[in-house]
Amino acid sequence: MAQLNVLVTGVGAIIGYGIVNSLRRTSRKLNIVGMDVYPDAIGQYFCDHFIQAKYADSIDYLDFLFDVIERHEIDLVFFGTEQELYRVSDARHKYPDYMSRLVLNSRTVTDLSKDKLKTHSFLRQHGVETIPTRLDGSFDELSKDLGLPFILKLRCSYASKGVFLIHDELDFNYWRAKATGEYIVQKLVGDDSHEYTAAIFGQDGDVICKPFVLRRRLSGEGATAKAEVVDIPELNKTIQHLVRLLRPVGPTNFQFRLHQGKYLLLEVNPRISSSTSIRAAFGYNEAEMCIEHYAENRQVELPTLRNGTAVRYISDWIGYEDSSNI
Structure with missing residues (x-):
């Protein structure tokens, strides 16, 4: 069995080193190259080689990534962070020769998942029962409609970040003011x-x-x-x-x-x-x-x-x- 050169990004966080853990469970001959923006990322100790990465929002991130792929003759890339996955997915039309080496979902699923409002709207349009969701409204209107507590959630967030439980008007005003982007409001279910x-x-x-x-x-x-x-x-x-x-x-x-x-x-x-x-x-x-x-x-x-x-x-x-x- 030939050796497979695999790149795993974000190995300092639970998804990245979880992927490395899963790869180590296979019987394949693997050369695992780990990558993370932090030089002390714990996942580097579980990999064969480690590279300090550039941030996904860096201007030259894509050039950096594809240079790593070429220099290390990478056969397959696993993305351990959503920031990197979305950055690469958005640019997939610019790098068609690399697409077969990247673990990417369909463009439709990837784009929908970026935005919780788009996901909600798509499901509603196709008759899927969804969590009651609102775009705006006063605290009194929302609490009457959705009950208390309810959820204020950033439209574009990941890993349970940007999700706030609203118990009262003080919470609502505070988190709405702190929101770093557009948000939706949802009923707390289950x-x-x-x-x-x-x-x-x-x-x-x-x-x-x-x-x-x-x-x-x-x-x-x-x-x-x-x-x-x-x-x-x-x-x-x-x-x-x-x-x-x-x-x-x-x-x-x-x-x-x-x-x-x-x-x-x-x-x-x-x-x-x-x-x-x-x-x-x-x-x-x-x-x-x-x-x-x-x-x-x-x-x-x-x-x-x-x-x-x-x-x-x-x-x-x-x-x-x-x-x-x-």
């Missing part, structure tokens, strides 16, 4: 114990297997802290309907809450999500699927899945002055 993160892998207009769903609780940073593998036919049916509408390509993540007996979509992520290392431990290895689909250009093999629970906890990486590590 509860923390009935939140679900679902992974699918799109290929040839369909999915390779039924959705892999975790019921989860979030950490304070917005990533999965505790999870349980679940199989819920009604939720699977909802996801299958979304797949038919969106026709995603590659790894795609849907997040839901159960509210009054219905599974309501919170957001769509056109990428591998922060739960990827947990999924890989149960047999659903998105990184390996990406190699099969993007790098090897073949049908993704059906995974053998296991059931169970997962808990994340804080661990240590120690670097001694004599360069040994534990």
Whole structure:
């Protein structure tokens, strides 16, 4: 088996080093090049090589990225941050020769996921039941319409950032003034114990297997802290309907809450999500699927899945002055 040169960006954060973790679970011969803007990124210790990256909004980011791809003869690029994924997706028409080496979803799914209002509008237009959403209004109007507390959410945000719980008019005025961009206002639905993160892998207009769903609780940073593998036919049916509408390509993540007996979509992520290392431990290895689909250009093999629970906890990486590590 020939060696595959893989680049993983954002290896200092949970998605990036989660992808590296998943890659290490495969039996393939891999040379993993990690990249992050921070020189002390923890994921570098799990990679074969490390490069300090430029920020995604830098003028020369794209030139930098494609130079790395050429110099290291990269076969496949995984994006561990949404900022990089969106920057590259927006420029995909300028770099057609590189597209086969990048783990990118369809342009439609990627563009929709950038803007929560566009996602909401698209789903409404196609008859999908959505969370009650408003663009504006006074506090009295919104609280009467949506109830208290309600959610103020930036239209363009990621990783649970830019989401604020509004309990009273003081909260509303404060967060509205602090908002760094346009926002939407939504009803608070469900509860923390009935939140679900679902992974699918799109290929040839369909999915390779039924959705892999975790019921989860979030950490304070917005990533999965505790999870349980679940199989819920009604939720699977909802996801299958979304797949038919969106026709995603590659790894795609849907997040839901159960509210009054219905599974309501919170957001769509056109990428591998922060739960990827947990999924890989149960047999659903998105990184390996990406190699099969993007790098090897073949049908993704059906995974053998296991059931169970997962808990994340804080661990240590120690670097001694004599360069040994534990």
